[in-house]
Amino acid sequence: MLACFPFLMAASESPSTPAISPPASAAPPDDAQWTMPAKNYASTRYSELAEINEGNVKNLQVAFTFSTGVNKGQEAAPLVVGSTMYIVTPFPNIVYALDLSKHGAPIKWKYEPNPEPAAQGVACCDVVNRGAAFADGRIFFNTLDGHTIALDANSGQPIWNTHIGNINVGETLTMAPLVVKGKVLVGNSGGEMGVRGWVKALDAGDGHVVWTAYNTGPDKEVLIGPDFKPHYDMDKGKDLGVTTWPPEAWKIGGGNMWGWIxxxxxxxxxxxxxxNPGPWNPDLRPGDNKWTSGIFARDPDTGAAKWFYQWTPHDLHDYDGINEQILLDMNWQGKPRKVLVRPERNGYLYVLDRTTGEVLSAKPYGPVNSSKGVDLKTGRLMANPDKKTGTGKVVRDICPTASGLKDWQPSAFSPKTGLLYIPHNNLCMDEEGVEVNYIAGTPYVGMNVRMIPGPGGNRGAFTAWDIAAEKQAWSLKENFPVWSGAVVTAGDIVFYGTMEGWFKAVSAKTGELLWQFRTSSGIIGQPVTYRGPDGHQYVAILSGVGGWAGAIVSGDLDPRDATAALGFVNAMKDLKNVTTAGGTLYVFRLP
Amino acid sequence: MRLGFATLLSVTLALAACQREERDTRPQSSLGSGGQPTPVTALEPGGQRPSPRDNKAASFEANAFHLSEGKRLFGWFNCSGCHANGGGGMGPALMDQKWIYGSSMESIHATIRDGRPNGMPSFRNMIPDDQIWELAAFVRSLSGNAPSSAAPQRNDGMMPHPSENRMPDAATLGKSP
Structure with a gap:
């Protein structure tokens, strides 16, 4: 608070600088490394490096490449610590350390965790991994078969290995851990398998589980106690994680945490x-289904919940609530507020007061017809009754799709422009609820889905959103969903990738395309930028199509079935014609 | 003459229709019974020898009742959760011509019963053996490998693809006749 207040004052004095910036404690001055996928605790994915700028970005060229040897969806962010780059591959989750101080960045060490191959059968949407995290000389990462592992960053030797996920109930780990105050925070995947969601804090020193917070069930297992003060009445009451479900349904009700912290x-x-709550068919779980499709604020030391807000009560369309949240301090209607900005899967760009969970703004950032807005008095999403799904009923043209207006692909924020750069989808879908049996370790979905391109026919978009003005600044149409993350720099460049395989640099101010490079496969990874040992700025991206959107290629699915890959294949029938599976790191620099 | 041909045709059709409906009135209900081990490779040192066929395979795969039961069970046991309606998802596509562990009834039966190492679970303790054969027969129908007189004809709800009795043989797709 003390640290950030003078910064806010300074920013508001200069009219050319937007008075929106991350708190200094969560986004310290740039050390030109990249130690966690989101860049910093505020999750800005903003780099202060400016050697590459609007004038010279057109000269970018390949510095080196590296094949990961794994041709599955590459969603991970490369990390750079000192003169070493770390990458973690999709299953079998190999970790490579590359020596950036040597010509061609040779392999420094390689660690193979040898996860259980059967884990591939319970991973809902390709066998991805969203990256590792660095802290205190260690690399922390998750394996698909449910292990969190700490490696010595220097030698690649394992320090501890904790088994926290059970594939026989359908549990996998795909997220990147976040290290906070000596604790490694990890959540489970399995929302399509009836897995009960949780977040665990593991001791960074020895890997023991310090606390576990479930996202469904009785208050004491959700770590809801006397400190819990949700802003809205709909989130108040005892044991809502039990009472907002049919009997026992919370035990197999999803609410997994596989995204960003x-x-x-x-x-x-x-x-x-x-x-999302499970199963997708909402007839099987009447009620608000707490605490799914929402957001928790918790004390990192104990896991105790402070507040909760439910983006999508009684979710009808697989709207997971696990996207990134960018922490910013700004003036909101004349008053300084500590806010949290969330481009949510249900299609709204939320601005929340992060001290209380109050919704300050919720505006759609693309086509939405599954709901009619957010009631700012009650905080409740107003679901559109015309788009309500159920058993034996086909509901058509629901926008956005199960994959959301935006899925996991993280956005970036520049304090120079005050804009949030959002890679996202533009898709709609038909849904038909069907009966489903719960069989542990198998899917628990109960919905036939087929997706189609959204209004305009472009299946993706890259949108710059003016947070203060609550409106779009500019938006670029993309043929395929933009399933890659974004990074923005002080050189006023935004980088992102497309599923055809183009790696693009556009102007942060106008969106003008300044440079692009065709990589060997579609891009669904997270770009990063860093200063190399030679003192120059580099940009890195993993190329390799896959994930839910690209499963048609990485899993060789058959486009004649409209419901393949939970309906995504129907919207991606032509992807096999433009790209093939891959797994290659590309690193760029100026000549 | 024309009358004779029509009679012959209808008799033939009627006979086929009889086979289509033929089935055991006392199904074997034991869980995960033995069955013939099936090689999953065509590579056998010294040359391939035909593996003996299981007599269940032939009687189930051309039978309308078993195919229709297979289609129901495919949803019931959540096969569709991973393989969708044949196009695949978490698991591989079943309607194409690619078979990782063999395309015979015996191979598919063994895959469902025993599982496979890269993610296919073993259902030996969950699905009665006859129902595994029914599932195997339906899986073959997804790639056009079941007689169209016996394969399921339509869905009650959303049609994800042409009905199974109109599925082209996946092995001939994209090739001129």
């Missing part, structure tokens, strides 16, 4: 979303 050191709070 942010941390505010001043408030001593972590913020994490919760995934």
């Amino acid at each position: 942010s941390y505010d050191p001043d408030l001593n709070l972590i913020f994490h979303g919760t995934g």
Whole structure:
């Protein structure tokens, strides 16, 4: 608080600088490394490096490439610590350390965790991994078969290995851990398998589980106690994680946490979303299905919940609530507020007061017809009754799709422009609820889905959103969903990739395309930028199509079945014609 | 003459229709019974020898009742959760011509019963043996490998693809006749 206030004052004095910036404690001055996928605790994915700028970006060229040897969806962010780059591959989750101080960045070490191959059969949407995290000389990462592992960053030797996920109930780990105050925060995947969601804090020193917070069930297992003060009445009451479900349904009700966590050191709070309720067919779970498709603020030391807000009560369309949250301080209607900005899967760009969970703004950032807005008095999403799904009923043209207006692909924020750069989808779908049996370790979905391109026919978009003005600044149409993350720099360049395989640099101010490079496969990874040992700025991206959107290629699915890959294949029938599976790191620099 | 041909045709059709409906009135209900071990490779040192056929395979794969039961069970046991309606998802596509562990009834039966190492679970303790054969027969129908007189004809709800009795043989797709 003390640290960030003078910065806010300084920013508001200069009219050319937007008075929106991350708190200094969560986004310290750039050390030109990249130690966690989101860049910093505020999750800005903003780099202060400016050697590459609007004038010279057209000269970018390949510095080196590296084949991961794994041709599955590459969603991970490469990390750079000192003169070493670390990458973690999709299953079998190999970790490579590359020596950036040597010509061609040779392999420094390689670690193979040898996860159980059967884990591939319970991973809902390709066998991805969203990256590792670095802290205190260690690399922390998750394996698909449910292990969190700490490696010595220097030698690649394992320090501890904790088994926290059970594939026989359908549990996998795909997210990147976040290390906060000596604790490694990890959540489970399995929302399509009836897995009960949780977040665990593991001791960074020895890997023991310090606390576990479930996202469904009785208050004491959700770590809801006397400190829990949700802003809205709909989230108040005893044991809502039990009473808002049919009997026992919360035990197989999803609410998994496989996305992003942010941390505010001043408030001593972590913020994490919760995934969709299971099964997808809503007739099998009447009620609000707490605490799914929402967001928790928790004390990182104990896991105790401070507040909760439910983006999508009684979710009808697989709207997981696990996207990234960007922590910013700004003036909101004349008053300084500590906010949390969330481009949510249900299609709304939320601005929340992160001290209380109050919704300040919720505006659609693309086509939405599954709901009619958010009631700012009650905080409740107003679901559109015309788009309500159920058993034996086909509901057509629901926008956005199960994959959301935006899925996991993280956005970036520049304090120079005040804009949030959002890679996202533009898709709609037909849904038919069907009966489903719960069989542990098998899918628990109960919905036939087929997706189609959204209004305009472009299946993806890259949108710059003016947070203060609550409206779009500019938007670029993309043929395929933009399933890659974004990074923005002080050189006013935004980088992102397309599923055809183009790696693009556009102007942060106007969106003008300044440079692009065709990589060997479609891009669904997270770009990063860093200063190399030679003192120059580099940009790195993993190329390799896959994930849910690209499963048609990485899993060789058959486009004649409209419902393949939970309906995504129907919207991606032509992807096999433009790209093939891959797994290659590309690193760029100026000549 | 024309009358004779029509009679012959209808008699033939009627006979086929009889086979289509033929089935055991006392199904074997034991869980995960033995069955013939099936090689999953065509590579056998010294040359391939035909593996003996299981007599269940032939009687189930051309039978309308078993195919229709297979289609129901495919949803019931959540096969569709991973393989969708044949196009695949978490698991591989079943309607194409690619078979990782063999395309015979015996191979598919063994895959469902015993599982496979890269993610296919073993259902030996969950699905009665006859129902595994029914599932195997339906899986073959997804790639056009079941007689169209016996394969399921339509869905009650959303049609994800042409009905199974109109599925082309996947092995001939994209090739001129």
